[in-house]
Amino acid sequence: MNDESRDLSRPLSDRKISDRALVLLLVGCLLLTPPLASIFQLDIKVLGIPFTGFYLFTVWGGLIVGAAMLSRRLLNSSGWDNAEDAGPAEEVDSVD
Amino acid sequence: MLSGDLLLGVCLGYVALLFALAFYVDRRARQGHASWIQSPVIFTLSISVYCTSWTFYGAVGSAARNGLEFITIYLGPTLVFIGWWWLLRKLVRIGKEHRITSIADLISSRYGKSSSIAVLVTLMALLATTPYIALQLQSVTRSYQAIVGEVDVSLTAFVIAAGMALFTILFGTRNVDANERHHGVVAAIAVEAVIKLAALLAVGLFVVFGVAGGVGSVFENVDTEVIYGAGNIFDARWVTLTFLSATAIICLPRQFQVTVVENVDERHLATASWLFPLYLFGMCLFVMPIAIAGLKFLPEGANPDLYVLTLPLSLGREDLALFAFLGGFSSATSMVIVAAIAVSTMVSNHIVVPISLYLLHGRREVSGDVRQILLTSRRVSIAAVVGLGFLYFQASGGSDALAAIGLIAFVGVAQFLPSLLGGIFWRGATRNGALAGLLTGFVLWAYTLFLPSFGGSVILTADVLANGLFGLAALRPQALFGLVDFDPLVHAVIWSLGANTLVFMVVSSLSEASPLDRLQGALFVDVFRNRPGETTRFEPGQARAEDLFILAQRILGTEPARRLFDSMAHEQGLAGVLPWPTDAMIVQLERVLAGNVGAASAHAMVARVAGRGSISMIELIDIADETQRLMETSRELSTKSAELTMMTNELRNANQQLRQLDLQKDEFLSQVSHELRTPMTSIRSFSEILLSPETVTEEERDRFMTIINEESQRLTRLLNEILDMSRLDAGILEMPLAPVEAGAVIDAAIDTLDGLIRKKQVSIERQLSGYPVWVQANEDRMQQILINLISNSIKYNTSKQPVILVRSESHGDFLFIDISDNGGGVKREEAGTIFDKFSRGHRSDLDHGAGLGLSISQAIARNMKGDLTLEFAADETSFFRLRLVRSEAPAGSND
Numbered sequence: 001m002n003d004e005s006r007d008l009s010r011p012l013s014d015r016k017i018s019d020r021a022l023v024l025l026l027v028g029c030l031l032l033t034p035p036l037a038s039i040f041q042l043d044i045k046v047l048g049i050p051f052t053g054f055y056l057f058t059v060w061g062g063l064i065v066g067a068a069m070l071s072r073r074l075l076n077s078s079g080w081d082n083a084e085d086a087g088p089a090e091e092v093d094s095v096d
Numbered sequence: 097m098l099s100g101d102l103l104l105g106v107c108l109g110y111v112a113l114l115f116a117l118a119f120y121v122d123r124r125a126r127q128g129h130a131s132w133i134q135s136p137v138i139f140t141l142s143i144s145v146y147c148t149s150w151t152f153y154g155a156v157g158s159a160a161r162n163g164l165e166f167i168t169i170y171l172g173p174t175l176v177f178i179g180w181w182w183l184l185r186k187l188v189r190i191g192k193e194h195r196i197t198s199i200a201d202l203i204s205s206r207y208g209k210s211s212s213i214a215v216l217v218t219l220m221a222l223l224a225t226t227p228y229i230a231l232q233l234q235s236v237t238r239s240y241q242a243i244v245g246e247v248d249v250s251l252t253a254f255v256i257a258a259g260m261a262l263f264t265i266l267f268g269t270r271n272v273d274a275n276e277r278h279h280g281v282v283a284a285i286a287v288e289a290v291i292k293l294a295a296l297l298a299v300g301l302f303v304v305f306g307v308a309g310g311v312g313s314v315f316e317n318v319d320t321e322v323i324y325g326a327g328n329i330f331d332a333r334w335v336t337l338t339f340l341s342a343t344a345i346i347c348l349p350r351q352f353q354v355t356v357v358e359n360v361d362e363r364h365l366a367t368a369s370w371l372f373p374l375y376l377f378g379m380c381l382f383v384m385p386i387a388i389a390g391l392k393f394l395p396e397g398a399n400p401d402l403y404v405l406t407l408p409l410s411l412g413r414e415d416l417a418l419f420a421f422l423g424g425f426s427s428a429t430s431m432v433i434v435a436a437i438a439v440s441t442m443v444s445n446h447i448v449v450p451i452s453l454y455l456l457h458g459r460r461e462v463s464g465d466v467r468q469i470l471l472t473s474r475r476v477s478i479a480a481v482v483g484l485g486f487l488y489f490q491a492s493g494g495s496d497a498l499a500a501i502g503l504i505a506f507v508g509v510a511q512f513l514p515s516l517l518g519g520i521f522w523r524g525a526t527r528n529g530a531l532a533g534l535l536t537g538f539v540l541w542a543y544t545l546f547l548p549s550f551g552g553s554v555i556l557t558a559d560v561l562a563n564g565l566f567g568l569a570a571l572r573p574q575a576l577f578g579l580v581d582f583d584p585l586v587h588a589v590i591w592s593l594g595a596n597t598l599v600f601m602v603v604s605s606l607s608e609a610s611p612l613d614r615l616q617g618a619l620f621v622d623v624f625r626n627r628p629g630e631t632t633r634f635e636p637g638q639a640r641a642e643d644l645f646i647l648a649q650r651i652l653g654t655e656p657a658r659r660l661f662d663s664m665a666h667e668q669g670l671a672g673v674l675p676w677p678t679d680a681m682i683v684q685l686e687r688v689l690a691g692n693v694g695a696a697s698a699h700a701m702v703a704r705v706a707g708r709g710s711i712s713m714i715e716l717i718d719i720a721d722e723t724q725r726l727m728e729t730s731r732e733l734s735t736k737s738a739e740l741t742m743m744t745n746e747l748r749n750a751n752q753q754l755r756q757l758d759l760q761k762d763e764f765l766s767q768v769s770h771e772l773r774t775p776m777t778s779i780r781s782f783s784e785i786l787l788s789p790e791t792v793t794e795e796e797r798d799r800f801m802t803i804i805n806e807e808s809q810r811l812t813r814l815l816n817e818i819l820d821m822s823r824l825d826a827g828i829l830e831m832p833l834a835p836v837e838a839g840a841v842i843d844a845a846i847d848t849l850d851g852l853i854r855k856k857q858v859s860i861e862r863q864l865s866g867y868p869v870w871v872q873a874n875e876d877r878m879q880q881i882l883i884n885l886i887s888n889s890i891k892y893n894t895s896k897q898p899v900i901l902v903r904s905e906s907h908g909d910f911l912f913i914d915i916s917d918n919g920g921g922v923k924r925e926e927a928g929t930i931f932d933k934f935s936r937g938h939r940s941d942l943d944h945g946a947g948l949g950l951s952i953s954q955a956i957a958r959n960m961k962g963d964l965t966l967e968f969a970a971d972e973t974s975f976f977r978l979r980l981v982r983s984e985a986p987a988g989s990n991d
Contacts, residue, residue: 018181021181021182022179022181022182025178025179028174028175029175032175032338033330033335033338035330037330037334038328041324041328041329043320045315047311048310048311048312048314048315048316049311049315050320050323050324052164052323052324052329053164053384056164056167056171057377057381060174060373060377061377063174063175063178063373064174064377066178067177067178067369067370071366071367071369072366074181074366
């Protein structure tokens with residue numbers, strides 16, 4: 001069984017969920033590290049809070065909310081239930 | 097000022113509370129009421145051992161010195177948990193399937209269960225953890241000092257260390273299975289997690305709203321340099337720190353312990369994926385405001401690492417200071433406890449146990465001695481690990497150098513990362529590659545970061561630090577090969593981790609993996625594709641179940657080992673004997689043992705038992721014994737099976753007889769009703785005729801009356817017979833036996849039939865020999881039999897000149913009375929059924945007998961211990977033979 005057919009055997013919505021989880025992780029990595037993060041090092045204040053701090057905590061909070069929303073759906077996805085047969089080991093490889 | 101006594105009292109009370117909680121939860125868990133402790137929230141709280149006193153106090157200190165940089169220490173773990181689906185889930189699955197006990201166990205297990213890797217990783221973990229524990233002791237003593245004033249530092253640190261060691265030994269080594277959850281410890285850690293978060297939040301809220309007067313005013317008139325640090329905050333150090341903290345949350349022995357080893361359900365990770373980042377978020381929220389407030393309100397020289405404590409103290413909020421102290425205390429103690437469990441498991445499994453087993457090799461007694469060794473070694477290891485931390489604290493004299501140790505430890509454990517990730521994502525990674533990479537990283541870490549941290553006082557002199565080893569500028573520890581543009585930490589990370597990864601990959605690709613290495617590699621990388629226990633294969637060997645059993649017994653204890661082997665035998669379809677040492681069975685056993693002593697030790701032990709080698713005489717005898725026992729078992733089994741077959745047959749026969757009887761009963765009932773109906777019908781019809789007198793003549797009436805009378809008598813007789821029959825069948829017919837003179841009874845019977853004999857003109861011949869003969873019988877009943885037999889002979893005789901012969905003869909204990917006649921006899925084909933109920937011979941059309949007479953006679957004869965049979969003489973004429981038991985003449989008879 002090649003990767004493609006195994007991937008197709010999983011419902012589209014489930015693949016979408018794990019894709020979203022991956023995107024969330026990558027976006028988090030990009031937003032919290034230079035060079036992207038450097039753009040937000042500004043000498044201004046939002047609601048009396050230095051902007052960079054505000055930015056970091058906002059991204060952080062956003063990641064938490066995103067993870068909370070995805071966690072349940074990841075649990076219920078077939079990628080979890082059938083982990084023994086057709087787990088996302090290949091997706092992990094692709095992250096690497 | 098808070099008094100020392102009060103603080104001591106609060107501390108002791110708090111510790112006592114933790115002990116009580118751990119004890120209670122442990123006991124509840126033993127009774128099987130541990131479900132709430134196995135919730136995802138508790139799991140998440142236990143992961144928060146990540147927040148030690150280094151982060152509780154140190155985060156504010158770091159924020160005061162370098163601004164927002166402190167946040168990187170929490171962003172790394174956040175990213176790792178957000179990406180739980182890709183890495184943590186796999187680690188947890190592997191940990192569960194291979195019963196991993198520690199990070200050293202995982203790495204060594206992956207690389208062919210190599211014990212050298214296990215030892216190396218253990219030593220590295222010990223080296224990185226010891227200063228970290230010292231740091232915790234330091235922060236507790238310093239915070240204590242900050243509140244109380246002058247104290248005996250050594251004594252305070254010692255008391256704390258001893259208390260923590262005691263707690264860990266008490267609740268961390270209750271079970272020999274390092275794979276099992278330490279419920280008491282987890283409960284205490286969870287409570288401490290809540291306390292430290294609440295304490296930090298309380299101080300933060302007090303500072304922002306109580307002191308500064310709102311969020312906006314906190315940041316008023318604050319230098320941007322305070323917030324962003326010097327220059328660009330998002331520099332190489334930012335990236336490095338984020339990366340390091342992400343690594344630490346995976347590789348720190350204590351984090352591996354709580355996240356992977358103590359995990360009871362993979363699904364808990366889903367909750368932790370957002371709840372743990374949220375916890376860290378909460379921990380960080382007020383760090384910057386507290387740091388700024390500390391810089392504003394506290395005197396110039398105040399230690400930023402203690403702002404959390406000194407800020408409320410200087411502002412007169414002693415209650416808050418006490419709470420903060422408890423928060424810091426909680427952070428420190430929870431770290432020490434979990435780190436001690438994690439590292440002591442490694443030290444015990446990979447260093448102490450192999451050595452003790454080596455020393456004990458050759459002792460074969462059946463006992464739980466290894467189990468005891470295991471527990472003892474784990475306890476000693478805990479004491480040793482905490483003790484080392486204390487000694488380190490003493491030696492370093494509580495210097496400020498310790499403060500930097502947090503990150504140094506992070507870099508140290510980060511050396512595990514290439515081997516760990518490579519091990520679970522790359523099949524090509526080999527043992528040699530991992531070993532080389534780890535060693536390289538370890539040496540470079542020590543040379544570029546760890547040893548220089550002592551400022552030239554340990555091993556590396558100040559001269560070496562400044563001018564390089566052997567005076568070579570290229571070997572300057574903090575500017576290796578002229579790499580000078582970096583912060584020392586970044587420099588060390590680049591060199592140690594870079595070289596580590598490079599060497600690991602290069603050596604892996606150049607070296608050949610051993611079969612076990614390749615096998616484990618495939619199992620780890622494809623953990624989501626394998627079903628447990630299916631693909632594994634042990635190298636061919638000659639394992640003997642008995643030896644494996646003794647081994648398991650010594651490690652698990654007698655009863656658990658027996659249960660395990662029973663279940664394995666059961667799986668193989670065997671019962672009551674040891675399982676066959678198949679590959680699958682050995683692999684399964686090895687995994688269970690790995691949960692106790694780690695994969696490398698388990699493999700070494702099982703391999704020693706299962707491995708090839710010459711067989712000694714003792715072993716041959718053992719094998720013979722085993723065979724003998726198997727044969728005996730099989731013999732017993734075959735005997736039992738024969739017995740079973742016999743019983744089945746008996747049951748089948750009995751069943752058949754029962755059916756036959758049932759059939760006979762039905763037949764009997766229908767016969768009875770038929771027999772009763774015939775006379776009843778004639779009585780009824782004749783009485784009906786008599787009821788209309790005008791149609792009947794007197795003569796007819798007399799004849800009908802006679803018929804009715806005869807039929808009534810027949811009916812009565814029939815009913816008597818049936819009654820007799822059923823009583824005989826039920827065995828309730830009273831039949832007292834006594835010695836009876838047979839000749840007299842025969843005479844009496846013939847006399848009774850005198851009328852019939854005369855009427856039919858039958859001549860009776862008697863051939864009675866040796867009279868008087870006494871038999872054991874009931875006189876009336878015996879007479880009844882004889883009358884029945886003789887009257888039958890008379891009634892059914894078809895001869896013109898009927899002759900009946902009554903002959904008697906003694907044979908041994910029996911007297912035979914034979915009755916024959918010249919009237920046709922009984923045909924041979926009737927012989928089988930002549931005694932059945934309602935059966936009549938071929939001559940029965942001569943009479944209206946019910947066919948019960950012979951049946952009753954036979955039953956009576958049998959009741960008198962005799963019998964009534966139909967015999968055939970040589971000339972095929974039939975006769976009835978009554979057999980009776982002879983007896984002594986009664987006393988008083990005249991012969």
